[in-house]
């Protein structure tokens with residue numbers, strides 16, 4: 001499955017009030033990112049082994065992806081352009097040896 005197909009399929013499970021999509025989706029994205037952190041925290045705490053952490057992270061990262069995809073779609077952003085823009089930015093930072101540091105404009 002490619003990212004455009006995935007974004008299209010997320011429409012089938014996009015159940016939220018249309019007038020609050022921005023709040024709903026950004027809060028959902030932050031919440032799911034927190035769930036990723038929670039799994040890592042519990043893995044570090046040795047609540048479960050690596051294999052179980054990987055299973056949980058697969059699910060939680062999928063949840064992050066769903067909110068990211070819905071935000072792209074609702075905001076009229078091309079998900080491929082978002083991905084390409086991000087990796088191009090990071091590769092340029094690597095080339096300029098500014099990967100580490102602060103600020104968006106490096």
Ligand SMILES: [Mg+2]
Nearest residue numbers: 032035060063
């Ligand atoms: Mg989740």
